[in-house]
C-alpha cells in the first residue's frame with residue numbers, strides 16, 4: 001500500500017492509496033492470479049486506476065502471455081543484449097523490428113514475435129552468427145564481452161517445449177479486487193484487451 005498524495009477525482013475529498021491485488025486472468029487455457037495495481041480512496045472508498053497503473057497492469061498481462069507462449073521475458077532480452085555489448089537502437093539495426101523495438105520488448109510494452117525470439121536465441125548460442133549479422137548491418141559491439149558471456153550458461157525459458165515452462169508467478173489467494181471499481185475496472189479491462 002502506497003500513499004499517492006493525490007486527491008480522489010470522484011469525491012474530491014479523500015486521498016488515494018495504491019494497492020495491488022490478485023486478479024484471475026486466462027490465456028490459452030491457462031489461468032493465473034496476477035497482481036494488478038489500482039488506487040482506493042480513503043474517503044469514498046472507490047477503487048480506480050490511473051494511467052501509470054493501467055500501464056503497469058498492461059505490462060503484467062503481457063509478461064503473463066509471454067510466459068505461456070514460452071517467449072523470452074523483457075529482463076531476459078535486456079540481459080542478453082547487455083551481454084552483446086550493444087545498444088537497443090543498434091541491436092534493432094542488426095535484427096530488425098524498428099528503432100524502438102528493443103526498448104518496447106525490454107520494458108514489456110510489446111511482445112517480440114516468435115521468429116524474433118528465435119533469432120535472439122540463435123545469436124546468443126552462435127557468436128559467429130551474431131558477428132556476421134553485425135558486420136552486415138555495419139554495427140559495432142563489444143566483442144570480447146560478448147564472447148566471454150556466451151561461454152557461460154544462461155537459464156532461458158524454453159520456447160521449444162512450452163509445456164515445461166515453470167510457473168514464475170506467485171499464485172495468490174483467489175480474490176477479486178476490483179468489484180466496485182469506477183475507472184479501475186474499465187482501465188484494467190482495456191489494458192488486458194490491449195495487451
Ligand SMILES: [Zn+2]
Nearest residue numbers: 008011041044
Ligand atoms: Zn473519493
